[in-house]
Amino acid sequence: MNDFLAMGGHGFFVWSSYGVTAVVLAIELFSLRARRRAAMKQASTTGDAR
């Protein structure tokens, strides 16, 4: 397991590549979910006054 994490001494480079990729994908998915919720909430209230 430690060998796997060490990546032949290049663990820092390999895991910060994969880690940052995972983080930015997660950020995109979470912000997209927030945007969709806001848009749906707005769509479900807009026009109520008519």
Add this chain to the structure above:
Amino acid sequence: MNLYLFSSPATFYPLAGRLAPWFAGAASILGVVGLWIAFAIAPTDFQQGEVYRIIFIHVPSAWMSMFIYLVMAFWGIMALSFNTRLSSMLAQSLAPTGALMTFIALWTGALWGRPTWGTYWAWDARMTSELILLFLYFGVIALRNAIDDPRRADRACALLSIVGAINVPIIYFSVKWWNTLHQGASVSLTAAPKMAATMLTGMLVLAFAAWFYTIAVSLWRVQAIILERERGAAWILSMRKAKMVTA
């Protein structure tokens, strides 16, 4: 079936909602399989050791960064030619994911370059043109946010996307046209791949995962864009009654 039917936001909205989960599911499965190949199956590279495993995300994200831009420019051409709202909305939905893929390509490239070439960054043609691609995505996003009238923003963004598309062949062929630190293509349509079959398989599986991810995310985003831009439209109000839009 009349395909023009789907060029209207009202008909595309439910279609996008039905398709997105399938693409997301395919992306997840391919992502897991691809990562398994990348870490469990693919052997250690005899020259580079383990650090080469970065290319399993570097190459697919770099491909996507260029491809998404071309698709965005294509929707820009459609928007300017036919003045269709949905084309612009699709273009708008691709820009953030394109920027994200470009960022991942640059980031992973730097982290691969340091142990392999001895530097995180060089101002060579490939890297510089990829950085310009990132700024083009930022430019398209910023331009849209800067213009209040959505239809004017559509035309301006379409124009910037189309003009900026000239950068994509420059990125792609930069390693041939100039003497770059970045190596030439390892995979091309005209020559046998210069890498082992398992490595190539892992890279292609993750490339398809990136494709399906991009499609799923842009379909979900275009739904949000449609709701934002068409708010108050009669079809949204009637969809609400049918409980198709829920908060």
